[in-house]
Amino acid sequence: MTFKNLLTQTLSAAILITVTVSSCKKKEDEKIEPSFQPFTTPLKRPATVSGTSATFTASASSSEVIPGTSTGFLAYNNSIPGPTISINSGQTLNINFMNSLSEGTNIHWHGLEVPADQDGFPTSRISAGSNYNFSFPVNNRASAYWYHPHPEGATASQVYKGMAGFFIVRDAEEAALNLPSGDYEVPLVIQDKRLDNSNQLIYSPTTNDIMTGWLGDKIVVNGIYAPYLSVATRFYRFRVLNGSNARIYNLALSNSANFYVIGSDGGLLSAPVSTQSLMLSPGERADILINFSSYSVGTEIYLQSNSFTSMSQGNEFKIMKFKVDKSEAETFSLPSSLSVINSLSPASADTTRSFVLKADPMGAMPGMSGMHTINDKIFDENRVDEFVQAGSTEVWEIENTSDEPHPMHIHGVQFLVLQRTGGRNALIPTENGWKDTALLMPGEKIRIIMKFPSYLGKFVFHCHNLEHEEDGMMLVFQAI
Numbered sequence: 473m474t475f476k477n478l479l480t481q482t483l484s485a486a487i488l489i490t491v492t493v494s495s496c497k498k499k500e501d502e503k504i505e506p507s508f509q510p511f512t513t514p515l516k517r518p519a520t521v522s523g524t525s526a527t528f529t530a531s532a533s534s535s536e537v538i539p540g541t542s543t544g545f546l547a548y549n550n551s552i553p554g555p556t557i558s559i560n561s562g563q564t565l566n567i568n569f570m571n572s573l574s575e576g577t578n579i580h581w582h583g584l585e586v587p588a589d590q591d592g593f594p595t596s597r598i599s600a601g602s603n604y605n606f607s608f609p610v611n612n613r614a615s616a617y618w619y620h621p622h623p624e625g626a627t628a629s630q631v632y633k634g635m636a637g638f639f640i641v642r643d644a645e646e647a648a649l650n651l652p653s654g655d656y657e658v659p660l661v662i663q664d665k666r667l668d669n670s671n672q673l674i675y676s677p678t679t680n681d682i683m684t685g686w687l688g689d690k691i692v693v694n695g696i697y698a699p700y701l702s703v704a705t706r707f708y709r710f711r712v713l714n715g716s717n718a719r720i721y722n723l724a725l726s727n728s729a730n731f732y733v734i735g736s737d738g739g740l741l742s743a744p745v746s747t748q749s750l751m752l753s754p755g756e757r758a759d760i761l762i763n764f765s766s767y768s769v770g771t772e773i774y775l776q777s778n779s780f781t782s783m784s785q786g787n788e789f790k791i792m793k794f795k796v797d798k799s800e801a802e803t804f805s806l807p808s809s810l811s812v813i814n815s816l817s818p819a820s821a822d823t824t825r826s827f828v829l830k831a832d833p834m835g836a837m838p839g840m841s842g843m844h845t846i847n848d849k850i851f852d853e854n855r856v857d858e859f860v861q862a863g864s865t866e867v868w869e870i871e872n873t874s875d876e877p878h879p880m881h882i883h884g885v886q887f888l889v890l891q892r893t894g895g896r897n898a899l900i901p902t903e904n905g906w907k908d909t910a911l912l913m914p915g916e917k918i919r920i921i922m923k924f925p926s927y928l929g930k931f932v933f934h935c936h937n938l939e940h941e942e943d944g945m946m947l948v949f950q951a952i
């Protein structure tokens with residue numbers, strides 16, 4: 473690196489750390505800790521749960537988002553983020569869950585194919601003070617899935633207040649690739665928060681917040697505001713989850729270096745895809761490799777969100793810092809192929825369905841849900857919107873006619889994105905693999921294909937902008 477480059481990088485870092493993320497609302501000109509300097513707090517790794525049985529307790533808790541200060545949260549096992557569950561495909565998971573919150577909750581296993589009674593249907597709640605035994609076989613491919621509450625009316629607030637964790641599935645195919653592991657495999661859950669003057673979480677969406685989704689101005693990674701990670705001169709694997717309620721990240725490195733996307737929501741891609749940026753909307757995951765081997769010790773690089781066009785968000789900001797602080801011999805070489813994606817042919821589809829997404833601020837009475845709709849409908853637990861034949865293959869066409877982005881998520885199934893028209897008019901790297909959540913920017917239409925599993929019963933599909941979901945942007949399908 474030349475001196476000029478170093479100077480430019482140092483200067484831009486100095487300028488950028490003073491930038492806070494606009495939340496399109498008032499600036500909470502917060503007094504965090506007077507001594508607080510962004511990107512000086514080490515990243516922490518979530519707690520882990522290994523094996524096939526665990527006890528989970530949901531309760532009020534606290535955590536240091538900003539070092540030296542205590543922020544109240546709702547947590548699983550007092551852990552922010554929730555403990556990472558790590559399990560092999562084919563094993564059966566048993567979770568003895570205790571709800572020690574003061575309100576009802578449930579758990580949705582996002583991305584996993586599970587029976588309907590394990591999936592966290594929005595109106596099936598575990599009441600305060602009660603427990604429930606979750607038990608289901610894990611048959612999905614190796615990937616980073618996640619879990620979070622899904623009770624109607626409290627999904628957005630409970631997730632925002634801290635209830636979310638990784639669910640890592642491993643299998644033999646992935647193990648054979650010898651991807652970076654241990655210290656070199658790092659889960660990153662990225663979220664945005666608003667804090668008050670006492671560094672407590674604010675969650676009080678107005679009608680305007682519900683239109684855009686709740687956007688925070690503090691970006692936290694694994695529960696820490698503006699952290700850094702020390703890295704060695706080699707490849708690292710990052711399992712990235714956008715666990716935010718509404719914020720979309722356009723992930724990039726501050727030196728514009730390329731990185732490799734190797735996996736998506738539902739596991740490995742067929743081959744690594746090199747890219748300079750990657751959009752990741754709420755609920756989506758990306759499995760990425762960053763090669764730090766060409767940097768000299770002392771180099772600092774930020775993970776940032778590049779600007780993109782959207783009415784309510786999309787400005788550039790820093791997320792976390794990588795400090796290259798030790799030289800190490802590389803033991804990993806990037807495989808040219810990773811896995812086989814068995815594509816589904818649209819000609820084999822049994823049914824094609826169409827969905828139109830709308831947002832109309834006048835669509836609801838003040839204080840009531842209904843501004844965001846799918847096929848002009850909002851969630852009704854007593855109505856089944858689509859009957860789906862278990863085991864059948866379907867094509868769904870989803871069109872976003874609103875002026876807000878909508879990350880659409882289907883429960884209990886993984887799909888492939890066949891096509892995107894309008895807007896970006898193309899697929900993005902993560903869409904080369906299995907997905908459970910796909911972003912529709914304004915004006916975009918996607919065609920997806922999926923084969924439903926054999927589980928029967930009622931599931932939901934919805935917008936994963938959690939304020940939109942709470943506003944009713946969710947329908948019911950029943951597998952028969």
Ligand SMILES: [Cu+2]
Pocket residue numbers: 844877878879935936937940941945
């Ligand atoms: Cu939405």
